[in-house]
Amino acid sequence: MNRRIRVFAPATVANLGPGFDVLGLALSRPGDELEAELSDQPGVEIVEVTGDGGALSRDPQKNVVGRAAADVLQRAHASHGVRLWLHKQMPLASGLGSSGASSAAAAVAVNELLGQPLSQAEVVLSAMEGERAASGTPHADNVAPSVMGGIVLVRSYDPFETIALPVPENLHIAVVHPHCKVSTAEARRLVKGRNYGLDAIVPNLGSIAALVAALYRSDLPLLGRSIDDRLIEPLRATLIPGFGKVKTAALDAGALGCSIAGSGPSVFAFAADDGGAQRIGAAMQRAFKDAAHLDSDLFTGKVSTEGARVV
Amino acid sequence: MNRRIRVFAPATVANLGPGFDVLGLALSRPGDELEAELSDQPGVEIVEVTGDGGALSRDPQKNVVGRAAADVLQRAHASHGVRLWLHKQMPLASGLGSSGASSAAAAVAVNELLGQPLSQAEVVLSAMEGERAASGTPHADNVAPSVMGGIVLVRSYDPFETIALPVPENLHIAVVHPHCKVSTAEARRLVKGRNYGLDAIVPNLGSIAALVAALYRSDLPLLGRSIDDRLIEPLRATLIPGFGKVKTAALDAGALGCSIAGSGPSVFAFAADDGGAQRIGAAMQRAFKDAAHLDSDLFTGKVSTEGARVV
Numbered sequence: 001m002n003r004r005i006r007v008f009a010p011a012t013v014a015n016l017g018p019g020f021d022v023l024g025l026a027l028s029r030p031g032d033e034l035e036a037e038l039s040d041q042p043g044v045e046i047v048e049v050t051g052d053g054g055a056l057s058r059d060p061q062k063n064v065v066g067r068a069a070a071d072v073l074q075r076a077h078a079s080h081g082v083r084l085w086l087h088k089q090m091p092l093a094s095g096l097g098s099s100g101a102s103s104a105a106a107a108v109a110v111n112e113l114l115g116q117p118l119s120q121a122e123v124v125l126s127a128m129e130g131e132r133a134a135s136g137t138p139h140a141d142n143v144a145p146s147v148m149g150g151i152v153l154v155r156s157y158d159p160f161e162t163i164a165l166p167v168p169e170n171l172h173i174a175v176v177h178p179h180c181k182v183s184t185a186e187a188r189r190l191v192k193g194r195n196y197g198l199d200a201i202v203p204n205l206g207s208i209a210a211l212v213a214a215l216y217r218s219d220l221p222l223l224g225r226s227i228d229d230r231l232i233e234p235l236r237a238t239l240i241p242g243f244g245k246v247k248t249a250a251l252d253a254g255a256l257g258c259s260i261a262g263s264g265p266s267v268f269a270f271a272a273d274d275g276g277a278q279r280i281g282a283a284m285q286r287a288f289k290d291a292a293h294l295d296s297d298l299f300t301g302k303v304s305t306e307g308a309r310v311v
Numbered sequence: 312m313n314r315r316i317r318v319f320a321p322a323t324v325a326n327l328g329p330g331f332d333v334l335g336l337a338l339s340r341p342g343d344e345l346e347a348e349l350s351d352q353p354g355v356e357i358v359e360v361t362g363d364g365g366a367l368s369r370d371p372q373k374n375v376v377g378r379a380a381a382d383v384l385q386r387a388h389a390s391h392g393v394r395l396w397l398h399k400q401m402p403l404a405s406g407l408g409s410s411g412a413s414s415a416a417a418a419v420a421v422n423e424l425l426g427q428p429l430s431q432a433e434v435v436l437s438a439m440e441g442e443r444a445a446s447g448t449p450h451a452d453n454v455a456p457s458v459m460g461g462i463v464l465v466r467s468y469d470p471f472e473t474i475a476l477p478v479p480e481n482l483h484i485a486v487v488h489p490h491c492k493v494s495t496a497e498a499r500r501l502v503k504g505r506n507y508g509l510d511a512i513v514p515n516l517g518s519i520a521a522l523v524a525a526l527y528r529s530d531l532p533l534l535g536r537s538i539d540d541r542l543i544e545p546l547r548a549t550l551i552p553g554f555g556k557v558k559t560a561a562l563d564a565g566a567l568g569c570s571i572a573g574s575g576p577s578v579f580a581f582a583a584d585d586g587g588a589q590r591i592g593a594a595m596q597r598a599f600k601d602a603a604h605l606d607s608d609l610f611t612g613k614v615s616t617e618g619a620r621v622v
Contacts, residue, residue, distance in 0.1 A: 155521035195506035206333040210466035216527040
């Protein structure tokens, strides 16, 4: 009963380009770690949370890992409970799927401890229950790639179906996290209840379809041209100081495409090699500094084809 | 100067499933034919129109073939004019891209007579000028597959870019054209100026992305599930008597997916073999008869991988 495991779950870029709520990818880093062990006490106990600066609750009803873990226990009709230690290793409210990575780690860890009674799709659904606790709406474009790895399309929420898309060999990403906060809930309020005309919808339909074609063709220039979002980016860009100049700097530095990561404030750009990602990332950091006096962190790397896993 | 050529251009299913204005495919039949020859007189002369029951103008300014042909002459800086004979071989205002097929035939024929000065993309743009004359708005999801063949995505209108998508080997189509009329202009009025919430947009983004993935994977069941349009079908279904029962009949008969062809009133369904397409088509015809007392024509076949061509 006392086997304790440690799970790593990757950060993610969701709302990928034109794919609001349906398209996300897993980053190779950063990510969250979570330790878990079975307990004779039913239910979920959060023993410790580190790395959050005291921001997160240890009440399992109010922390995403508690909700995700409880959902796995319930789906698996488990007689045990679990004890969890959450180690936040990535910024909160960054747009990089912090709550999604924690939720994914918890769902994967508890399923692992129970002997994997749930399918991967069920694990994603349990992780979504964590997201529901964080943002009020159960979206899957963070948790699905964090659980599954790679680039994941959520074809449908009802019935729930995800599709793993191909990851082009040479695709590199630069993600810049400026030191300012945009809450997911605030970013959602900005778009919720908003209505859109076909003049904005049709370009997004064309772009997301082209983005999928680009992944199957390993056509990076086409992938870059497909990072074109007329629905959400124009609204959320207003929440990110300096966004316009940062995007211009990325494209001027050779980025294939550039947009907001998740609900922001992080901004991602695609490149065709590691040197390009480094150069583009540095240009974006300078632009955040020059345009908005913001310090920032830079992450570069490839899409992680591995999802949440025991380490 | 007196070489006369004859061009066939296939009918098309545009607004394919979730792909309003961006996705269309070419049918193996029906289609339109057009004869053309160069003339020493500048401009376009429409010598004859057959098969239209007198519905179409011979004024080259008011007939789509005149507009498309004139656009090719202009793009090519041609010193000649052309004489055209249009032979309509498919129903008008059927949803099967009648004006698009005529436009495509004219653009391809004139480009051929001039020695192919234009690229295929330019020919599509000229054919779009015909569509502009017919519907008031220049959309490409009929003319692009009619010119190019296959299944075509319009990634972007500005700049204009099309992507030829893979055609699964076993994909069969049944198209039923009921004997009632829906004008493209009327069908456009119904959706124009309409606003949509994210609850309708997000499922369409997921569906069109999944549809493209299904084509690359030759996954016909996924292709069928992706024929799910929350934006346009619910509105335009009201213009087609019996649509709901026809769709149910198609799915009950084993259709992979079913929706409105173009702006209707034709309805298409996907099947995995010819026998299935025949059976599904017959079920749809019975449903039109039973639910709305409508006679209909049935076309079955595969996607035509050939576009408009000299015959």
